[in-house]
Amino acid sequence: MITDLIDVHAPAIDLQGLVKSFGDNEVLKGIDLTVTAGEVVCIIGPSGSGKSTLLRSVNLLEEPTGGKVLIEGIDITDPDVDIDRVRTRIGMVFQSFNLFPHLDVMGNLMIAQQRVKKRSKAEAAKIAHEMLGRVGLAEKADAFPGHLSGGQQQRVAIARALCMNPDMMLFDEPTSALDPELVGEVLQVMRSLADEGMTMLVVTHEMGFAREVGSRLIFMDGGHIVEEGDPREVIGNPQHPRTQDFLSRVL
Numbered sequence: 634m635i636t637d638l639i640d641v642h643a644p645a646i647d648l649q650g651l652v653k654s655f656g657d658n659e660v661l662k663g664i665d666l667t668v669t670a671g672e673v674v675c676i677i678g679p680s681g682s683g684k685s686t687l688l689r690s691v692n693l694l695e696e697p698t699g700g701k702v703l704i705e706g707i708d709i710t711d712p713d714v715d716i717d718r719v720r721t722r723i724g725m726v727f728q729s730f731n732l733f734p735h736l737d738v739m740g741n742l743m744i745a746q747q748r749v750k751k752r753s754k755a756e757a758a759k760i761a762h763e764m765l766g767r768v769g770l771a772e773k774a775d776a777f778p779g780h781l782s783g784g785q786q787q788r789v790a791i792a793r794a795l796c797m798n799p800d801m802m803l804f805d806e807p808t809s810a811l812d813p814e815l816v817g818e819v820l821q822v823m824r825s826l827a828d829e830g831m832t833m834l835v836v837t838h839e840m841g842f843a844r845e846v847g848s849r850l851i852f853m854d855g856g857h858i859v860e861e862g863d864p865r866e867v868i869g870n871p872q873h874p875r876t877q878d879f880l881s882r883v884l
């Protein structure tokens with residue numbers, strides 16, 4: 634089976650000439666991006682520049698119009714590849730937390746473990762408790778999402794993704810829907826994940842996080858990677874006029 638042939642030396646994520654169009658609207662215009670295991674790559678850019686489409690292309694939530702997406706050396710645009718198996722290695726966290734409102738926290742953390750990973754109830758519960766502890770919410774196991782703050786819900790969403798033991802995590806503006814006072818607790822969880830060596834691709838407006846936690850910062854505009862580099866360099870000394878303009882408005 635082709636998906637068993639994981640190349641441990643391959644990059645975690647390797648986008649090669651990625652193009653995505655919606656009808657006549659070419660949203661990604663040939664993106665080349667290689668993410669090495671353990672890297673934290675932050676993506677910034679104006680609304681509509683293609684950041685979410687890029688992230689969603691990494692696990693084929695969007696089907697590329699052209700180019701290739703390689704995950705750990707496997708070309709997932711190859712129709713023979715079992716995309717569901719590759720997807721289990723990629724955790725994704727969205728702006729809207731997407732928890733099941735009718736399930737308590739444990740239920741939310743266990744359901745995919747049991748259905749997708751085929752874990753026993755006991756094993757799924759053990760891992761759920763472990764991951765809930767990791768995001769600092771051990772005492773909320775029996776709470777329902779509606780009774781949690783936005784920051785707590787997003788931490789549960791991160792724990793839920795971690796329960797699948799992903800090799801990498803994709804975050805699409807994970808703090809954008811939160812009240813300002815709740816942003817910090819989510820960024821703290823993300824920072825600890827980064828410190829533990831998780832490979833992360835993070836679309837964010839949090840420039841402090843990008844500067845301090847990111848190993849690389851990418852500025853996207855109009856479906857292109859316009860500029861990339863060390864976050865401190867890009868933020869402190871942007872080279873491209875469009876990066877300069879964008880940063881002058883967000884900083």
Ligand code: ADP
Nearest residue numbers: 655658660678679680681682683684685686687
């Ligand atoms: P960003 O996340 O940077 O704000 P997006 O990737 O969400 O940008 O969107 C980039 C462009 O692609 C926008 O013009 C948006 O309208 C378009 N787009 C995104 N998703 C779809 C879709 N499912 N169908 C049609 N157009 C889309």
Ligand code: MG
Nearest residue numbers: 684685686805
């Ligand atoms: Mg977006």
